[in-house]
Amino acid sequence: MEDGHATDILDGTYRALCQHGYADLTLRDVAAEADTSKASIHYHYGCKDQLFVALLDSLADQCTERVAAIDGETPRDRLFATLEALLVDDDDAPPRAFRTAMLEVTAQAPYDEAIRERLVDLDEFLFAEFRAIIEAGVAEGQFDERVDPSRAAEFITTAVTGAHTREVGLDRAPDRLHATMLRYAERHLLAADAAEVAP
Amino acid sequence: MEDGHATDILDGTYRALCQHGYADLTLRDVAAEADTSKASIHYHYGCKDQLFVALLDSLADQCTERVAAIDGETPRDRLFATLEALLVDDDDAPPRAFRTAMLEVTAQAPYDEAIRERLVDLDEFLFAEFRAIIEAGVAEGQFDERVDPSRAAEFITTAVTGAHTREVGLDRAPDRLHATMLRYAERHLLAADAAEVAP
Numbered sequence: 001m002e003d004g005h006a007t008d009i010l011d012g013t014y015r016a017l018c019q020h021g022y023a024d025l026t027l028r029d030v031a032a033e034a035d036t037s038k039a040s041i042h043y044h045y046g047c048k049d050q051l052f053v054a055l056l057d058s059l060a061d062q063c064t065e066r067v068a069a070i071d072g073e074t075p076r077d078r079l080f081a082t083l084e085a086l087l088v089d090d091d092d093a094p095p096r097a098f099r100t101a102m103l104e105v106t107a108q109a110p111y112d113e114a115i116r117e118r119l120v121d122l123d124e125f126l127f128a129e130f131r132a133i134i135e136a137g138v139a140e141g142q143f144d145e146r147v148d149p150s151r152a153a154e155f156i157t158t159a160v161t162g163a164h165t166r167e168v169g170l171d172r173a174p175d176r177l178h179a180t181m182l183r184y185a186e187r188h189l190l191a192a193d194a195a196e197v198a199p
Numbered sequence: 200m201e202d203g204h205a206t207d208i209l210d211g212t213y214r215a216l217c218q219h220g221y222a223d224l225t226l227r228d229v230a231a232e233a234d235t236s237k238a239s240i241h242y243h244y245g246c247k248d249q250l251f252v253a254l255l256d257s258l259a260d261q262c263t264e265r266v267a268a269i270d271g272e273t274p275r276d277r278l279f280a281t282l283e284a285l286l287v288d289d290d291d292a293p294p295r296a297f298r299t300a301m302l303e304v305t306a307q308a309p310y311d312e313a314i315r316e317r318l319v320d321l322d323e324f325l326f327a328e329f330r331a332i333i334e335a336g337v338a339e340g341q342f343d344e345r346v347d348p349s350r351a352a353e354f355i356t357t358a359v360t361g362a363h364t365r366e367v368g369l370d371r372a373p374d375r376l377h378a379t380m381l382r383y384a385e386r387h388l389l390a391a392d393a394a395e396v397a398p
Contacts, residue, residue, distance in 0.1 A: 021310070023222065100309050106368035107306040110299050111220070120369050151379045158376050159354065162361025169305035170319050177357050180350045188387050 006044045009034045013055045018097035022104035027051070049114065056105075056118040063122060066092070067129055075137030079185060082129065086160050087178035096167075103168040127157045134189065144191050152189060156181070205243045208233045212254045217296035221303035226250070248313065255304075255317040262321060265291070266328055274336030278384060281328065285359050286377035295366075302367040326356045333388065343390050351388060355380070 012034025013025075020029050027038045027048055034041070045051035070085060072078030085093070109116040130153035137143030159181065163174040211233025219228050226237045226247055233240070244250040269284060271277030284292070308315040329352035336342030358380065362373040 103302075104306040106364060107303040109368040110370075116368070116370065123365065123369050123371075148382075151382060154375060155358065155379050155383060158361040158365060158379075159358045160361070161364050162357040162359065165305060165360050165364045166322065166357060169308040169315070170322050171309075171315065172322075176353060180354050183347075183350065184354060184387075188383075 009036060009041055009044055010055055010058050013051060017101045018095060022101045053114045053118065060118060060122050064125060075133050075140060075142055076190060079133045080182065083178060083181050087163055087174045099164055100168045103165060123157065127153050130156050142191060143189050147189055208235060208240055208243055209254055209257050212250060216300045217294060221300050252313045252317065259317060259321050263324060274332050274339060274341055275389060278332045279381065282377060282380050286362055286373045298363055299367045302364060322356065326352050329355050341390060342388050346388050
């Protein structure tokens, strides 16, 4: 397999997805974006479903790398930087059009086992990331020792998911939840002497 | 307009939606479920999009009535009963098939202004309900006076949305978030002497 060409196809799939949404995505759109032929896409990835699963795998790798690369000396810094990466629009964040398409993909997941598996993996990765940060924070005494890392991580992961759903479906900017989330963390996760704002 | 027949059509639309999902829903399915003709549906509701908006309006009314009918003498009781109604599966709760279809509808909202307006109304209703409960709880001294009702209501509404998205897309039971949410409320919303579990 020519790796460069296979990567070009995935990149084209990503761009076509942002442009057309998931329901209307065709291999013809992908071929046009990747400047290749439908035959070449079939050769490298098989059918549309398989191509899409390959894209999700590639996006999961990128998301994992992006989160792993987040700076932060302390658990508090890491928590806040991760929330910022997930909830604040900046040049590094995936574009709104992509999150719109991803909600379509999520709505499709009940009907497609391969898609659901990938979404579950991503969700579990995020959950585990938050739990590890909170566990470290509790162990180091920066977070309140009464916090249950699994419960808090479940709460945060669910709220982040909800923020993305509301952003796409209801046109609600996730920034407001970001501010609320920081306050939640300051008030309820951090130990009293580690919080920087008044309760 | 024969009100009974118009209502039968909406009921049939609801059942057809649960059975076929939103993307695959046809007026033929609705006609079969409502035991009527496509012509009669057109006469009462116009096109599929208009029928669907009428269904959303009717569902919003039912949801509003259901939440308004929630028992609870104190703000704490009302908060917990509302969370239970939204996050715990029981005979009164809408079936899973309906929530699956509603995620498809939400994913469609960016492309359909009339749908988005209805979803926004429902979201605002829930948000206002939570805010009113929390405001009353703070005013009566049952909730911690440092709680900001708008922020807490935004957080809860977003987490409930996220729980529904994860339930449908990732097959995650919302019960676990329900338990986490109760704990969050006990620990962080209620005044110290009103909480019934240890922090």
